[in-house]
Amino acid sequence: MDIAGFLTILISVIFVNNFILSRFLGLCPFIGVSKQLGPAVSMGLAVTFVITTASTITWFIYTFILLPFHLEYLRTISFILVIASFVQFTEIVVQKKFPPLYKAFGVYLPLITVNCSVLGAAVLNTDMFFLHGKPIAGSLIKSIVQGFGAGVGFTLAMLLMAGIRERLEYAEVPACLKDIPITFIVGSLMSLAFLGFSGFKI
């Protein structure tokens, strides 16, 4: 795999197939934690870290445990268990070793377990980078790059949304659309803008 190949994956997963705005993965935090810029970015960074690591770990599990023993049907259960334990482990380590970091990210870590984007990336990797039950060329690196890109795309969307919502606070929104509904409508417009990338020839 050459540099261009990685760039293609990266650009495609950040812009063209943005996890939130075009794949609908990780919408709950997108709506829930996007009221202010600070927390939104913290959440984004935490998710990026977890997705990248989870993509790596699940690749090894899929390639060396599930595939050789024909246990593909245990994919869902094993992936989610690994993600849940990894998140818990990270939480404990960060809490013990880096208290200031824990203050900034700690609250978001448990939420990440049930963030669809993490399991979504892991499942997507096994769908996209495995053919006929075998990893394709550069499969591991591609998985890691896709996981990382997914996190970056997630952070980007969170950042944009939080920026808009901070201003929306001062706008006169009809009572019934306040808060969540207007966030969806803004999200819709953002997604429309991101659709512009889909004609992108890479």
Add this chain to the structure above:
Amino acid sequence: MHLAHHFIKGLWKENPTFRLVLGLCPTLAVSTSVMNGLGMGIAATFVLVGANIFVSLVRNIVPEKVRIPCFIVIIATFVTIADLCMKAFTPALSRSLGMFVPLIVVNCIVLGRAEAFSSKEPPIRSIFDALGMGVGFTWALTAISAIRELLGNGTIMGYYVSRSFEPPLFMILAPGALLTIGVLIGITNLISPKRN
């Protein structure tokens, strides 16, 4: 009486999609056609009911600290059962829902109900609660899909309704999904305002 109450609250008052705003990812991703919406709703209801019965049954055995991993394992089991059964009996539906079948595991509705309700209540009540939530989720999903399929593709359940207009493609793409749910939640708020 009480049992019926647990069922009914999921339909409107605590509708998971329009009121609690949970389980959004599958709601928006698969609601491109009524068939998909209905199929996803039924699959999620199956998982909700199955998982909540078992969560409720083991609620006194499982220690507080490991309850989340335990619940997740139970939920993942039912999701995989649903996934395998769909592959075996409704392969076309399974293909069009794709990765969103395994992703029911992280549907916040399922874990949310397990945590908020079934881990504290006996099985019979949990069944009714789960059924109510499942049916509430299914009708919401079907409504969203119907709007999107009609406006974005000009069809309902795959049948052409009218050929006199060119459907705006964006309704079936991502922006249409976000717009539809935003407007629908707005309408729900208009009909019965949230009391704070």
Add this chain to the structure above:
Amino acid sequence: MAERPKNSDLKQLLRFGMVLSSICLAATFVLALTYKVTRPKIEEQQKMAEQAALKLIMPDADGFKTGKTGDIEYYEAYKSGKLIGYCVKAVGTGYSGFIRMLVGITPDGTITGLEVLEQSETPGLGAKVKEIKPGAHEPWFTAQFAGKKASDLELRKNIDSITGATITSKAVLTAVKETIAKFLSGTGKQSF
């Protein structure tokens, strides 16, 4: 208990592990059972889908025999004992994952039909590879391939691409072209 926290901690940890692992064990057992029960059915469904596709792209054939050249799987299609063509499995890399197809060709390399078996393209855009227009019986995009030589295929020249889904259209076309070329050279049936 207060003076021996270590011991009770360990006990607690053991209990946690016991509960969690017994639940996992039960879950695995249930899943293995479900898998065993559903697997034959799933395989049968896949076979049925493939058979249906074979019938569509090689309607005249009355018997099929599987074969393999390199990493390409194919079927030989027979009509009353005479070889009338091949159905070749092709895989393209689409917008969001693989597109699995079955391509029917005559021995001289003319495409008789193309069926998309599996795809996960965007609904409304790439998923239109399977779109059937009102009044028609087969998907319009794949129908365009029939009657053309695989080596002559070219997007926008003799194949119209799907609006807004150039990548999907290209993926299908490239996969068909490359797989057929590889198949023909692999089986030594270079009959051009």
